[in-house]
Amino acid sequence: MKTKTAYLALTTAKKVDIVRITDKVEQVIKESGVKEGLVLVNPVHITAAVIVNDNEPGLHSDYLKVLERLVPYSADYRHNDTGEDNAASHIWRQLMGHQVTMAITDGKLDLGPWEQIFYFEFDGQRSKRILVKVIGE
């Protein structure tokens, strides 16, 4: 059995931003030497989500527009009474899905034709990390 732990570091240019990370996850798998197993991709920050969906900018803006409509950033939240302004960011990350676990088959991410892994940042412009944990053989 083999495992590998990596932390992808990034700082987004915008407060709300979307970054494709498929290739970086693939690189960690390659370095792990695991041929069959699982890879967990988990943002270690709680105002961000790792999701799998389409690499299509129009869809990405649709996601952000829907989140803002359902849970407006500037509405009244008790969390923001603590001095933060990011309550909606915490909520958006739950609605979008938090994290993914993907399969490794024949030493590669076992992806469908359109599956791409993205980091959705909802409170960026500062140093963040994404945990990539590989387990298998």
Added chain:
Amino acid sequence: MKTKTAYLALTTAKKVDIVRITDKVEQVIKESGVKEGLVLVNPVHITAAVIVNDNEPGLHSDYLKVLERLVPYSADYRHNDTGEDNAASHIWRQLMGHQVTMAITDGKLDLGPWEQIFYFEFDGQRSKRILVKVIGE
């Protein structure tokens, strides 16, 4: 350590449809010979979700009604400017939860009394696959 990879193939009769797949996942586990471990169940298509909830048709229609109310299929989405009409399907799958990882204990799915695994198809009537990855011993 043992692993097994299977792809469940299906084509739903309706564009939006819900299919119980618990038994098919159980069958893959049985074939894997794994007694203790994890199983990832991941739709490899990005307009579908694999979820765990109740095998109750009324609840299933409630889910679909809520999704349509929160994110109407026929609203205006930038993704649909690409020639697609399924932007809402991509968004619904994120709200419902994308994928599940379940435990294998004593060679079986370790389920609570009402846990059943479902494939929620939001853009069906064409050939789709669900990845089942077993890892354990």
Added chain:
Amino acid sequence: MKTKTAYLALTTAKKVDIVRITDKVEQVIKESGVKEGLVLVNPVHITAAVIVNDNEPGLHSDYLKVLERLVPYSADYRHNDTGEDNAASHIWRQLMGHQVTMAITDGKLDLGPWEQIFYFEFDGQRSKRILVKVIGE
């Protein structure tokens, strides 16, 4: 390879309640002897969610307020025609995210600075269980 299965038992005081379970998950990992691996934390009941977010009571009330606004408990649901009154609980658990898989590194939960694991109960005041499955080496 090592695995360990534990079931955390709890009964919440309130019908809708939030319980921090990070330490209990950590304890299971310690008992497992696993140094590198994954831990699945899955509520075996389908009106509850296990999520990772902030240990901040204001945010917790924000989550509940948003869920009630988007999917009102007392609205009309077909599931409630079966004699239940908890259709919204089933839907809330999907919107919040159902379950988490976390990494184990150096024998401990590999958490970011603010990551805490919570059990969100949406239909409590009765005996419930949370499955904790550890796999690794």
